[in-house]
Amino acid sequence: MAEDIFGVRIVAAPMAGGTSTPALVTAVHAAGGLGFLAAGYKGVAAMQAEIRTVRESGVRFGVNVFVPDLARLAASAAAREVLEEYRLELSADALRYGVELPPPRLDDDDEWQGKIDALLADPVELVSFTFGLPGPDIVRALQRGGSAVLATVTSAAEARRADDLGVDALVVQHGCAGGHSAAFLPGSAVPATTAELIAAVRSAVMLPLAAAGGIMDTAGVDRVLAAGAQAAQLGTAFLRTNESGARQLHKDALASPHFTRTALTRAFTGRSARALVNEFVRDHPDAPDAYPAVHHLTAPxxxxxxxAGDPERLNLWAGTGWQQARAGSVAKVLAGLLG
Incomplete structure (x- = not known):
């Protein structure tokens, strides 16, 4: 087995959209964990500014990058028609708030090449990818520059594909994880628990593994480590912390008895993501598979x-263990997880 590159039991998941702040990453390190900045939805300059801020604090950290689906950047006429139909479906929501929905945007690759160029010019210790795999040339270039490369996978088949690419470690995400699914190959039977998925991936590859999905307490951490992971990656557990950049509305919803379950939905972004079930999720069960075009469509x-302080129309990302999320400092939350 390759050497464990995590060096800690707890990894704080990269949560895009402003949640994984430099303050959160720094606090996680100070409390005995490892944090990742989330480059998704940020421009290159914003990513670089966050890297500088965290680097100045002298902590270990990684950076997570979204892999664009190039096929979606050349959408067919049929795909455009489906998006227009969803735009029409959203008209009642737009009327509710008095906002105008933008025309479908199909050219967003999340400044992919610019971010890769920046990470090659100014390497960080760890670079992880989600929504797909980078090309082998990118993996090798990052490694030559001194970065370890991690791929996010959701099955043994994806793990083998990433292993063949030559990555240094894997983040293994179960479907009970909050936020977007990282899946990039056609679905297959998924083990019932994160620990069982880790065991399946461990039987397929010998890379270091971080387990992600529904891990909210010490017992959950212990289960995935016993199954073959080197670390547990947690996101929802840190959402309500003081250092999290999540909206207060989101933090409050996680603690509210009004919300009683989570579900996978494409309603907000066009990519399957686990969220608290609110009115928007219930109203749009058949949103198209069209990320990130739907993300831009629903942004207003x-x-x-x-x-408006309305949690019923907000993307309330949450894993299945959301009810165990605690408010307070990262240090307090992480101390509880480390026992």
Missing amino acids: LRAAAAA
């Missing part, structure tokens, strides 16, 4: 919902 609605 989400912004208006946040401004």
Whole structure:
């Protein structure tokens, strides 16, 4: 087995959209964990500014990058028609807030090449990828520059594909994880628990593994480590912390008895993501598989919902263990997880 590159039991998941702040990453390190900055939805300059901020604090950290689906950047006429139909379906939501929905945007690759170039020019210790795999040339270039490369996978088949690419470690994400699914190959039977998925991936590859999905306490950490992971990656557990950049509306919803379950939904972004079930999720069960075009389409609605203090129209990402999420400092939460 390759040497464990995590060096800690707890990894704080990269949560895009402003949640994984430099303060959160720094606090996680100070409390005995490892944090990742989330480059998704940020421009290159914003990513670089966050890297500088965390680097100045002298902590270990990684950076997570979204892999664009290039096929979606050349959407067919049929795909465009489906997006227009969903735009029409959202008209009642737009009327509720008095906002105008933008025309479908199909050219967003999340500044992919610019971010890769920046990470090659100014390497960080760890670079992880989600939503797909980078090309082998990118993996090798990052490794030559001194970065360890991690791929996020959701099955043994994806793990083998990443292993063949030559990555240094894997983040193994179960479907009970909050936020977007990292899946990039057609679905297959998924083990019932994160620990069982880790065992399946461990039987397929010998890379260091971080387990992600529904891990909220010490017992959950122990289970995935016993199954073959070197570390547990947690996101929802840190959402309500003081250092988290999640909206207060989101933090409050996680603690509210009003929300009683989570579900996978494409309603907000066009990519399957686990969220608290609110009115928006229930109203749009058949949203198209069209990320990130749907993300841009619903952005004005989400912004208006946040401004109005309306959690029923906000993307309330949450894993299945959300009810165990605790408020307070990262140090307090991590101390509880480390026992």
